[in-house]
Amino acid sequence: MTETPPQRPWERHLRPSLRGLTTYDVPQVVALARLHANECPEPWPEAVMEDLAAAIAEIDLGRYPDSSPRRLRARLAALHRCPPERVVLGNGSDEIIALLLTVLSGDNERPSTILLPSPTFVMYGHSAHALGLRTLEVPLRPDLELDPAAMRSALREHSPALCFLARPNNPTSSLWDGAIILDLMAEFPATVFVIDEAYIAYAPGESLWDEERPANYVHMGTLSKVGLAAIRLGYCVADPTLAAALDQVRPPYNIPEPTAVLADRILERHSDVQATMIRQTLTNRERLVRILADLPNAHVFPAHANIVLARLDPPAVAPRLRAALAARGILIKDVSKITGLAGCVRVSVGTSAELDLLEEAIIELRGQLWPAA
Ligand SMILES: Cc1ncc(COP(=O)(O)O)c(C=O)c1O
Structure with a gap:
């Protein structure tokens, strides 16, 4: 049985709206590819x-x-x-x-x-x-x-x-x-x-x-x-x-x-350098779209940010793909629990090296996650 800790007197002043509110915390994980945080990872010269x-x-x-x-x-x-x-x-x-x-x-x-x-x-x-x-x-x-x-x-x-x-x-x-x-x-x-x-x-x-x-x-x-x-x-x-x-x-x-x-x-x-980094990310986005569109029966939604949303088939494959990639040090976001996004993963556009890792991992995982394909 878990015991509720006794409430200290000061706690009654806590804002009631905080009850049940989650804490926005992103664990710091050492990763080979960070494709979960919507950053622009192109290196500054x-x-x-x-x-x-x-x-x-x-x-x-x-x-x-x-x-x-x-x-x-x-x-x-x-x-x-x-x-x-x-x-x-x-x-x-x-x-x-x-x-x-x-x-x-x-x-x-x-x-x-x-x-x-x-x-x-x-x-x-x-x-x-x-x-x-x-x-x-x-x-x-x-x-x-x-x-x-x-x-x-x-x-x-x-x-x-x-x-x-x-x-x-x-x-x-x-x-x-x-x-x-x-x-x-x-x-x-x-x-x-x-x-x-x-x-x-x-x-x-x-x-x-x-x-x-x-x-x-x-x-x-x-x-x-x-x-x-x-x-x-x-x-x-x-x-x-x-x-x-x-x-x-x-x-x-x-x-x-x-x-x-x-x-x-x-x-x-340095805004010219920044513009070059953005152009590279746009090029990499096209590649990421191709990688995800190539998954069996995947639907890739039109991408206008440095992120690509894909609906996978069957839907249960979304959390499994996230976990299998995470085990290989590649972080993506499973958004399949969000209303309206069943079966979806969100992948940020990475550097070319990060996309190489993603592509290789996906080729390896295909048989495991889509045995019939
Ligand atoms: C739509 C949108 N607005 C704002 C932010 C927050 O950006 P900032 O890093 O400036 O707090 C994010 C971060 O992911 C976002 O997706």
Whole structure:
């Protein structure tokens, strides 16, 4: 019999919404191929690394960083052709998500509702639930596109404070119709639409960002998916009033100086190298699609991010493939338990060497996982 530990007196102050909430923790596993975390693993050339080291060497470690990194915000503002006051920086876009939910959470009597297409990036729901906010999930269509009628009726009926739309989406890699999103935004001005373009580098020419968008449009971005996951830099461009509210709750000094310095140096001097890394990832994506499409009766969904989603047949093979690859040091994500994704695995685009390992392992595993094929 397991005993429930006695409750210490202070525990009654714990936020009730934390009960039952899982902890987002990704175990650090030594792996030969990390195809589970949606990173851009292309290596930065040595010359770039040396330049970054020189930039880091100039940091005065005993001093606080700029509380509102003005230089980096000005650079991002120039890239987005908007005033710097509209740019808010976060410790990854995870922090921006939490800040948006905090400022738009409503009051205690009427907590806000958050609208999410489903499935989508887990942190939107996780952070909303941590704050005790209700989420409303609208299933995607079977082809993993947005369902405009269902979205419209949820917006009409519940008037949510926020609607998060990842474009391209994770874990589906789908790129939802921009015209539908812009129509919804115009029809429902009382809802703030966060267009999360974390993966937009892998859908060239598809960004919805335009500084003339209405006040309920928030553009969210991150450097995590373009070769800089280690530095944790996310940002949003919001209406000035919303940006000011985000700054009211943002912890001061949330961007460490090394992060600000490295991000600024890369955007200033090395964006051409970054573009080459992205182009290589796009080429590797085509190869990954071919590898997965070659599995017996697999269905590979159109891929617009640096991830590929495949539905395997029979569906029970998805967790088995993940486990068999993990045993060989190759990490992929089994998403088959997510509603709507039965039988699916999500595989991030790796380097050519990582894809070599994946391809070899899959050839070896074929007979074991698909004995009849
Ligand atoms: C759609 C989407 N948005 C945001 C993030 C979080 O990015 P960051 O590393 O900037 O916190 C992820 C991470 O996987 C994601 O998939």
